[in-house]
Amino acid sequence: MAALRPLLLLLLLLPAWRCGGEDVEVLCADSACYTLHRNESTWKNAQERCRDNGGNLAPVRSAAESARLRELLATARWAGPAWLGLALPRGQCVQPQEPLRGFSWVAGGEPGNFSEWASEPADTCVSARCASLRPPGPHGPGGWSDRACRNPLPAFLCKFSFQGMCGLLPLAGRGSVTYSTPFGVRTSRLAAAPFGTLAEVQCEGGGRSPFAVCKGPLAGGGFAWHPPGPLCPVACGHLNGGCQQRCLDGPGESPRCACHPGYVLAADMASCVPEDSCHPNPCQGSCRPLPGGFECGCEPGYALAADGRGCSDVDECESGPCQHQCRNIPGGFQCHCRPGYRPAGPAGRHCHDVDECAQPHACPQLCINIPGSFRCACRPGFQRQPGGDSCLDVDECLRDLCPGACRNFPGGYECLCPPGSIRDGDGHGCSPGETIPNSIPQSSSIIPQISSIPQSSGITPQSSSSIPQSSSSIPQSSSSIPGTAPIPWTTSIPRTPGMPTGGLGAGSDEHSADGPRLLLYYIVGSLVAILLLLAFALALVACRKRAAKREKPPAKNAADNYCWVPEQPESRGERR
Structure with a gap:
């Protein structure tokens, strides 16, 4: 083992040589x-x-x-x-x-x-x-x-x-430590050393320079230096041998640290921790003491980190818990709905469509709700204004939908049927009705009297089965035009069976409904006929005046003073 130690030191120092001369700052925490x-x-x-x-x-x-x-x-x-x-x-x-x-x-x-x-x-x-x-x-x-x-x-x-970290290398006496990290950086400023770090100790007073390596994991979990230290040992009489509580030394033995009852040595073999390793709590979350160690746990929404102590947030959105959109937050998640929807169900995971048409004045006329939005429409007879939601009236009369006259009104139209036709129930067409004669009904209260054309105004009432006729001619008087032929004028109006008359008020319901309109047509027709007759009379008078001017006798001359005597026959008895 002693022969391998220099080789191990050389291998650990090789990465450090690659960063020679480079200014590097290091921070190690957790893993x-x-x-x-x-x-x-x-x-x-x-x-x-x-x-x-x-x-x-x-x-x-x-x-x-x-x-x-x-x-x-x-x-x-x-x-x-x-x-x-x-x-x-x-x-x-x-x-x-x-x-x-x-x-x-x-x-x-x-x-x-x-x-x-x-x-x-x-x-x-x-x-x-x-x-x-x-x-x-x-x-x-x-x-x-x-x-x-x-x-x-x-x-x-x-x-x-890394898998884990070792704490600071404990020193019993004065000295300095240089850490050579596995990523090629040599530094003396480390609060924690990653697994595989080589620590080189320089003790004060010279002597042998010990080494330690961060190893693990240990049986109770975690990582520790090997040898555990404290290095640079001194007698227990000097600074308590570098121990936190008790320092033990014996004949022929190096000083070693020990703890009071209720405490045990920590991984640095110099400090002491309570036998209940969860006090103080070494975990980021919860801690459960075990024989010779402890076990860490995390709150819901977090998972235990790789070092066995920390807790990392769980991204619940990866499982797709929300119907629309999911936003992960520390220890949980939030569901959001797209525009036009509202949250529903437990924790707002589902989304229901919002009925925008339930809001007042959403559209000028008609509102159609669709998933996530709505659409405005116009009633029949109207059309959308380009670039907006307002509705404009459609002039149906421009499309010649009626056989005759047409009247447009907002949202629709109606046909004005000519005489002899009946308007349909919806007002959009005309149907043939009963035949109406072309003669003009006349009564003393309808036909105006013209002073230059005297006319009989009496009308003899007849039954519906007879056709009354009466006529009178225009008499010649001092006020009339000389040489004008008499103009016949019919004062009685033939009446067809079933035809309504103004004074009797008889007829079917259809005629009664159209009575005012037909009466207007009759009045207009009567006036037109009278005007035509008057124009004809005036034209005739003008023609006769021009003829009279052409027939005037020529002017008198000197010869008019002489009388012409007829030639007498010569007397036969007279001779010359």
């Missing part, structure tokens, strides 16, 4: 060590350096891990940016809706929901982008920022994971 390397390099070269020593560029998967890296930068008094293990390969696009914005950890694993972007990364799909960490300072609160991976930075952060 991982983080290093800050002050060496200018591109992102690719920094990742290769970390991988050569058994790690990767540091990920930041939780707030606790972010706090450790900030502590490391603060201890090193580093205020500049340093590469992280977060990158976006070329050909992949930035995803603004994701926590990591489409980037991924070079160490692999789930991306997680934790993010700490100080500024949004550049929106690109064609160039590789890598993330760096800047500590808080005068420039701002710090956080992640992206940049081109080929641009060098003055520092980078690495992470190395």
Whole structure:
């Protein structure tokens, strides 16, 4: 064993030689060590350096891990940016809706929901982008920022994971310890040493320099130095031999530490802990004492970490407990519904559609609820206004839907049927009705009297089976135009059986309903006929006047004073 000791020391020191001259700061906690390397390099070269020593560029998967890296930068008094293990390969696009914005950890694993972007990364799909960490300072609160991976930075952060850690190596006397870590860093500033670390002790006063190696796991769990120490032994009379409670020495024996009743030696073989190893609680969660050790447990929503003491959050969203969207939180999760839905069921895991149409004034006219939203519509006879939800009236009369006149009104139309037709029940068409004669009904109260054309106004009532007729001519009087032929004028109106008359009020229900309209047609027709007769009479008068002007005698001349005597026959008895 003594012959192998120098060889073991040489193997453990080889990685340290690879970092010769490099300024490295180390922080070890739980089951991982983080290093800050002050060496200018591109992102690719920094990742290769970390991988050569058994790690990767540091990920930041939780707030606790972010706090450790900030502590490391603060201890090193580093205020500049340093590469992280977060990158976006070329050909992949930035995803603004994701926590990591489409980037991924070079160490692999789930991306997680934790993010700490100080500024949004550049929106690109064609160039590789890598993330760096800047500590808080005068420039701002710090956080992640992206940049081109080929641009060098003055520092980078690495992470190395291990099964467990050993505490500080106990020393009985004065001395110094130099730790050579498995990831190639030699330092004397370690609060915990990872499994496989070699500790070289330099005791005051010279003499042999002892070595110790962090080994484990032990039978009761955890990791411890071998030999356990304390190193640099001194007599129990000096500083109690480096022991916390009792120091025992005997003839021919090296000093050793012991504890009072109720306490036992800790893994460093110098300090003492209560026999109930759960007081104080060495676990992050709950602790259950066992013979020779303890067992750690975690609260619901957390799982026991690899070191057997810590607790890590469980991502319940991986099992898909929510109907729509799931957000993982420390120790649990939250369900969220998409817009247009509301949470329902236990813990709001299900989502029910929201009926937007139940809200007042959701739409101007009609509202149609659809899953997650709603749609506005218009009643028949209206159409949507382009670019809005308001409804405009449709003028159906522009499409010639009626055989005759058409009247448009908001939301519909109606046909105005000509005489002889009956409007349909819905008002959108006309049907043939009973035949109505073209003669114009006349009564003393309807037909106006014209002074220049005297006319008989009496109408002899007749039964429906007879056709009354009476006529009178226009008499010649001093006020009439000379030479004008008398114009016959019919004052009685033939009446067809079943035809309604103004004074009798008889007829079917259909005629009664259309009576006012038919009466208007008759009045208009009577006026048109009278105007035509009057125009004809005026034209005839004008023609006769022109004829009379042409027949006037010519003007008198001088010859008009002479009388023409007929030639007398010569007397036969007269001779010359």
